[in-house]
Amino acid sequence: MDTILILDFGSQSTQLIGRRVRQLGVYSEIVPGDVPFGRTDLSGVRGIILSGSPASVYEAGAPTIDPRFYGLGLPVLGICYGLHRMTTDHGGRVAPLGHKEYGRARVEVLADDPLFARVPERSFVSWMSHGDTVAETPRGFRVIARSEGGLPAAFADPGRRMWGVQFHPEASHCEHGMEVLEAFVADIAGAHREWNMDAFFRSEREDLARRLAGKPVVLLISGGVDSSVVAALLLASLDHDAVHLLYVDTGLMRQGESGEVMAGLRDLGARHLHAVDASERFYAGLAGVGDPEQKRRIIGDLFMTVQREEIQRLGIADYWLAQGTLYTDLVESGKGVGSKATVIKTHHNVRSPLVEELRASGRIVEPLATLYKDEVRALGLALGLKREIVFRHPFPGPGLAVRILGEVTRERCDLLRRVDALFLSELRSRGLYDRIWQAFCVLLPLRSVGVSGDARRYGWVVGLRAVASLDAITADVYPFEARDLLEISSLITNRIPEVGRVVYDVSSKPPATIEWE
Numbered sequence: 001m002d003t004i005l006i007l008d009f010g011s012q013s014t015q016l017i018g019r020r021v022r023q024l025g026v027y028s029e030i031v032p033g034d035v036p037f038g039r040t041d042l043s044g045v046r047g048i049i050l051s052g053s054p055a056s057v058y059e060a061g062a063p064t065i066d067p068r069f070y071g072l073g074l075p076v077l078g079i080c081y082g083l084h085r086m087t088t089d090h091g092g093r094v095a096p097l098g099h100k101e102y103g104r105a106r107v108e109v110l111a112d113d114p115l116f117a118r119v120p121e122r123s124f125v126s127w128m129s130h131g132d133t134v135a136e137t138p139r140g141f142r143v144i145a146r147s148e149g150g151l152p153a154a155f156a157d158p159g160r161r162m163w164g165v166q167f168h169p170e171a172s173h174c175e176h177g178m179e180v181l182e183a184f185v186a187d188i189a190g191a192h193r194e195w196n197m198d199a200f201f202r203s204e205r206e207d208l209a210r211r212l213a214g215k216p217v218v219l220l221i222s223g224g225v226d227s228s229v230v231a232a233l234l235l236a237s238l239d240h241d242a243v244h245l246l247y248v249d250t251g252l253m254r255q256g257e258s259g260e261v262m263a264g265l266r267d268l269g270a271r272h273l274h275a276v277d278a279s280e281r282f283y284a285g286l287a288g289v290g291d292p293e294q295k296r297r298i299i300g301d302l303f304m305t306v307q308r309e310e311i312q313r314l315g316i317a318d319y320w321l322a323q324g325t326l327y328t329d330l331v332e333s334g335k336g337v338g339s340k341a342t343v344i345k346t347h348h349n350v351r352s353p354l355v356e357e358l359r360a361s362g363r364i365v366e367p368l369a370t371l372y373k374d375e376v377r378a379l380g381l382a383l384g385l386k387r388e389i390v391f392r393h394p395f396p397g398p399g400l401a402v403r404i405l406g407e408v409t410r411e412r413c414d415l416l417r418r419v420d421a422l423f424l425s426e427l428r429s430r431g432l433y434d435r436i437w438q439a440f441c442v443l444l445p446l447r448s449v450g451v452s453g454d455a456r457r458y459g460w461v462v463g464l465r466a467v468a469s470l471d472a473i474t475a476d477v478y479p480f481e482a483r484d485l486l487e488i489s490s491l492i493t494n495r496i497p498e499v500g501r502v503v504y505d506v507s508s509k510p511p512a513t514i515e516w517e
């Protein structure tokens, strides 16, 4: 399949570049910028994009690429640092600006060039984020756009098939950014738009049938969108008798979730649907534990232990394990993509030692590992999953445990479940649920004083979280109307007397994360 290869130098927006290319209908693949040339699969690659980076090219240790990538005859587009890399590698010079050009900046197109052929105006608002600039243009490069500050904003060397932009066409704030990317991907690189969820399903179905070759496959159902889509994919691809779906009720799920999940899977024709109530074991394992990473480890390991015991009890031998890992999970856990990525949180579905053990024996299958969340949703719909399941807000593997700060107990989970269910049902009835990427409540380990009638009340503090996001890599606070927030807050404190105070979390990601732990 025609592919755009993205060499990642560690920018926050590399994932966004990957998604944008896919939105254009072309498969994209991200590899670390320093990937060994000889070990890179170039079959199907029609063009290369060099990403941005927090580094400066003139610093010691700045990320580099093997120069042979330039010599393939494939078109190369450098974005920000990618442009600086390309400039330095071809005898030009990059220097500090002395200040940062950050945010919206108007760009004027100076020359007719295929890169701007789809942009309908000679001047448009771009998105900049740089402290360095091209001070000397390499021989053969020509400036094809300039920013309003007089700085070069885009370069071209059509003879050597190289283009570079100082701005970020992948950013949603960049007017005509998609047209610039489309011109590179479709016109300059000539990549065919073969990537869609039907094509993915067809090739994945074949791949699953070939790899699993009739062996049983076990999938741990978590209640989230991803594992439901994997279940639907397995059921649509394999003999239903080979698909074992295991639902472990950890006691950390949202209200009513267990029943809904099971019903949804039954609708898809699941034949082997096993449910285990392991909540007591999880509460016991988490007793007295307040450290977030320790909680994740305990939950991840218990998940796997319970799963192993169940599989043994059910007599399933020589099986594969399927997981709902997404492309973004791999980056955030510092695995696979972007050697410079750091571990922000341990996503147990990627890092558990038990998973690593199965991975080492080659018996893990992660059919969504190349997909972004919006693609997973499109696939879920194509496979016949209900909209309510497909558009459900993401839910973390460790469940409510990472939304209860401090110790996790059944009582605290029950309380949080009630508050959360009320918050979400209010968002639905106000028509807000589908506009929000993720909304939930957090139970703080704090009580505060209030009054109720004439009596003093000592109640728990609950945090509301609602964010807008495209991929959970960055997130903005959802800008509620004040009236909605005030009404929801009184509803919670009126209906749930254990809650004394409601606060709204107004932190974006970065610097905060979406979950509190």
Ligand code: XMP
Binding pocket: 296, 344, 345, 346, 347, 348, 349, 394, 395, 396, 397, 398, 438, 472, 473, 509, 512, 513, 514, 515, 516, 517
């Ligand atoms: P953060 O909190 O890191 O979350 O901004 C980003 C997205 O990932 C979800 N999340 C998890 N998902 N296992 C998961 O499967 C986890 O351990 C985990 N931690 C966070 C979070 O809900 C958000 O959508």
